[in-house]
Amino acid sequence: MKKFNNKGFVLAETLVVTVFLMTIFSMIYYYFYPLIGEYEKREVYDDVDDKYSAYWIKRIIEDSGYGSSIARTSVKGKNFTQYGYLRFECKDVPNTDEKAQMCKTLVNALQVANCSSDGNMCDIFLTPYRIGDNDPTKLKNFKDTVAIQDSKKKGTKALRRFREECTGTDAACTNAFVAKCKAAHIYDQKKEDEKCKELANEKVFSSAFQEYVALLPDYRNASANNAKYRIVIRFKHTVDNNNFYSYATIEVG
Amino acid sequence: MKHLNNKGITTIEVIICFILVVTISSSMFSTVAAFNEKRILEQYKEEIYTYKNLLTREIQDDFIKVGITEAHYDIKVTGNQTTHTVDCIMKDGTNRRLVIKQAFAYSDFHPSGSRTTDDNFMISYGTQEDLIDYPIPELGYTTNEYGKKVQDFSINNVLIKIENDNILRIYIGFYHPELTTRFGIQVICPINYVSSGRDVSSSLNLYG
Numbered sequence: 001m002k003k004f005n006n007k008g009f010v011l012a013e014t015l016v017v018t019v020f021l022m023t024i025f026s027m028i029y030y031y032f033y034p035l036i037g038e039y040e041k042r043e044v045y046d047d048v049d050d051k052y053s054a055y056w057i058k059r060i061i062e063d064s065g066y067g068s069s070i071a072r073t074s075v076k077g078k079n080f081t082q083y084g085y086l087r088f089e090c091k092d093v094p095n096t097d098e099k100a101q102m103c104k105t106l107v108n109a110l111q112v113a114n115c116s117s118d119g120n121m122c123d124i125f126l127t128p129y130r131i132g133d134n135d136p137t138k139l140k141n142f143k144d145t146v147a148i149q150d151s152k153k154k155g156t157k158a159l160r161r162f163r164e165e166c167t168g169t170d171a172a173c174t175n176a177f178v179a180k181c182k183a184a185h186i187y188d189q190k191k192e193d194e195k196c197k198e199l200a201n202e203k204v205f206s207s208a209f210q211e212y213v214a215l216l217p218d219y220r221n222a223s224a225n226n227a228k229y230r231i232v233i234r235f236k237h238t239v240d241n242n243n244f245y246s247y248a249t250i251e252v253g
Numbered sequence: 254m255k256h257l258n259n260k261g262i263t264t265i266e267v268i269i270c271f272i273l274v275v276t277i278s279s280s281m282f283s284t285v286a287a288f289n290e291k292r293i294l295e296q297y298k299e300e301i302y303t304y305k306n307l308l309t310r311e312i313q314d315d316f317i318k319v320g321i322t323e324a325h326y327d328i329k330v331t332g333n334q335t336t337h338t339v340d341c342i343m344k345d346g347t348n349r350r351l352v353i354k355q356a357f358a359y360s361d362f363h364p365s366g367s368r369t370t371d372d373n374f375m376i377s378y379g380t381q382e383d384l385i386d387y388p389i390p391e392l393g394y395t396t397n398e399y400g401k402k403v404q405d406f407s408i409n410n411v412l413i414k415i416e417n418d419n420i421l422r423i424y425i426g427f428y429h430p431e432l433t434t435r436f437g438i439q440v441i442c443p444i445n446y447v448s449s450g451r452d453v454s455s456s457l458n459l460y461g
Contacts, residue, residue: 011266013271016274022277029284038290042300047261048306049307052309052438052440052441053441055317056441056442061453061457062452063448063449063450063451065447065449066452067457067458068456070459072459077459081459085458092317098447099449102417102446105416105420106420106441107418110441124300128459137457139459210390214296229457239412239426239439240412240424240437241434242434242435244435246358252453253452253453253454
């Protein structure tokens with residue numbers, strides 16, 4: 001009868017098993033832990049409060065005669081064609097409509113990010129309904145615009161605020177933006193000039209916003225409600241000592 | 254007959270093996286413990302989200318589908334209990350009432366709290382004749398030096414405002430020692446919103 005090897009195990013064998021186990025567990029940890037961060041990020045995507053907030057902005061846009069002053073050839077219209085979005089502002093709601101006043105109060109109450117007291121310059125991006133594929137209308141793909149990052153290697157530069165709604169030189173566009181920013185009185189008057197210049201050079205889309213938009217569907221199929229547009233909104237929650245951003249989207253029209 | 258190898262293992266080998274096994278086990282234990290803590294917090298979050306979503310949907314459904322024509326806000330303080338009441342008259346002539354009650358027991362955070370009663374928080378919503386209670390989730394509690402319950406999850410901040418007579422703004426802020434003030438219920442709704450019957454596609458045409 002063949003005898004069993006009863007030598008037991010030695011240090012070398014224990015070490016091999018230990019290294020093997022450590023490698024497996026560190027790999028599990030390495031791949032599993034980022035999932036928690038990813039999950040926490042998604043808590044601020046389209047939550048119930050933001051969805052209802054987006055709904056009321058949608059109602060204002062749909063119900064107020066919004067956009068009658070925005071021609072395709074206007075600076076906003078060109079921005080829509082060139083970059084696949086335009087910034088919704090309460091000033092574009094006709095003054096003749098009672099919703100113009102309501103709009104200003106509403107966007108601030110809803111804590112939309114970057115809003116001035118008169119409801120302008122808010123982070124409400126009006127886009128085509130389809131945001132992620134080559135729209136048959138030849139409009140710029142919004143997802144592509146958002147995804148562009150500063151890269152010397154690729155020769156790309158993320159969109160800056162001063163380039164929005166402007167087709168002139170960088171200097172001219174910066175001056176125009178600073179003038180608009182000052183008129184909106186977002187900052188304290190003493191630091192207005194400096195702050196507005198800083199804002200002019202800020203990226204339009206933060207990295208967190210880029211991640212949110214990248215995760216949105218392309219909406220290739222036509223809307224069941226025949227919606228032509230979509231709004232993508234960034235909220236900044238500051239009530240009750242909070243300080244975090246959240247995001248929502250809803251179809252419009 | 255061949256003899257068995259009975260050399261065994263030396264004391265040093267045993268000690269080294271023991272140290273290795275203890276190191277791996279302890280590091281694994283701390284990781285598992287951290288994940289378990291995370292799991293409990295996620296469970297709390299889920300309960301909060303379920304509660305928040307349910308209540309928000311109830312309120313917003315009424316506000317959106319029926320619409321508000323008038324809203325009134327009242328706050329009453331009786332003893333250690335604060336009661337916030339929002340009364341809404343709806344477009345169909347019915348009414349809705351939202352009542353938020355906060356009563357804190359004595360604790361380091363609420364030294365003016367009651368020494369004779371437990372923490373008590375309640376949100377009620379419905380018609381004035383038929384208010385439905387929505388008790389906030391119980392996510393653990395401690396007992397103060399007077400033997401009264403201090404809930405870990407509480408309504409710590411209620412902000413209600415009617416802005417420019419046309420926007421009703423309700424914020425019910427929750428607090429939990431681990432989750433802080435991150436979770437709250439926000440209901441913002443225009444008052445007397447009249448649909449103009451316009452169509453955005455007739456005013457906004459950006460397609461070629």
